[in-house]
Amino acid sequence: VALSNSIRQTVFVENRGGAGGVIGAELVAQSPADGYTLMLLPSALVANASLYPKLTFQITRDFASVSGLARFPLILVTHPSLPVKSVQDLIVLAKNKPGQLNFASAGSGGGSHLAAEEFKHLTGVTMTHIPYKGTGPAVTDTLGGQVNLMFGSVESVIEFIKSGKLRPLAVTSAKRIPVLPDVPSMIEAGVKGYEMESWFAVVAPAGVSRPIVEYLSKELGLILKSQDYIEKVKALGGEVLQLNAQQLTDFTKSESVRWEKIIKETGAKLD
Structure with missing residues (x-):
């Protein structure tokens, strides 16, 4: 609703579940790069690159970063x-x-x-x-x-x-969260080096023009700074992930490396 009001366009939300978000991502990756199709990118989908060996897309190649949202x-x-x-x-x-x-x-x-x-x-x-x-x-x-x-x-x-x-x-965050102040972080509880959060961002099909990306990134950035949005994220125990398009690109690349390392070390597999 906030994005719709901000860009003065009707925004339709289409849920495409299945295979940990892979089905929806494949659809968006193949969509026209005109700025009219966006995707909510969850961190788990970045991790899936190391779990699904035959993915038809790569997050860092087939999507254009737009904006961070929350973690x-x-x-x-x-x-x-x-x-x-x-x-x-x-x-x-x-x-x-x-x-x-x-x-x-x-x-x-x-x-x-x-x-x-x-x-x-x-x-x-x-x-x-x-x-x-x-x-x-x-x-x-x-x-x-x-x-x-x-x-x-x-x-x-x-x-x-x-x-x-x-x-x-x-x-699982590095520090305690305000909504549950008596619950320790995993590190506090004695598990050294443990920090894991789910994060969400907005991406578009690769090839979207820079002016469109910059416009959407700017509008989303304004929403992320609004008190209403900040409070809603805090109520869910999270924090705003304020990243512009370039920052999100760099962040996604580093997260891809991090998840690949975690999955290799843990031996995690799809059951």
């Missing part, structure tokens, strides 16, 4: 029946029961899956991955105790944390 941490939550009250408790339990604990994710290759794989890699624990088709079912089964734990978005788990139905152990 969000995940929260490591457990079912209250699991006898742990801290990350260190969880590590001890998992090492005493190798492979017996399981974790839910919103789907193979997504942020919640990769966050858990990085946790396993850095702590040396073994846990079983239970992938779901979306965040909702993953949260539901974690609430029901069918799975022991998950890395969930703030939005998806915060009410259950407040009601005591889920127990938070740590946030």
Whole structure:
């Protein structure tokens, strides 16, 4: 709505799910480079380049960067029946029961899956991955105790944390977040070097003219500076990712390298 008002054009949102965002990305990559087709780029799609060996597109080659949007941490939550009250408790339990604990994710290759794989890699624990088709079912089964734990978005788990139905152990950002000030960061909890956030940006098909990119980047940049937008992002535990087109290009390249390294080190695979 904010973008529509800003550029005085009707903006249609078309959800094209499937294969971790790959289907939608393929569609946008093949769209006319006229500035009328944009894509919400999630960080998980950048990671997918190392998970899907036969992708028909490359993020840094087939898309033109427009603007950053926001970045969000995940929260490591457990079912209250699991006898742990801290990350260190969880590590001890998992090492005493190798492979017996399981974790839910919103789907193979997504942020919640990769966050858990990085946790396993850095702590040396073994846990079983239970992938779901979306965040909702993953949260539901974690609430029901069918799975022991998950890395969930703030939005998806915060009410259950407040009601005591889920127990938070740590946030995946480098520091604590205002909406859950009593929950430590993973680094605070003793997992050295752990920092993982999901981020979102806007891109267009490669070949869009510089004036169009600069115009869209400027308009989105103004929205990102608005108090209304900042407060909405904060309420979800996130922070604004204020990046112009060139900054986003550089950021995406560095993230591609980072995700490739993480996936190689963790051995994460599509289940």
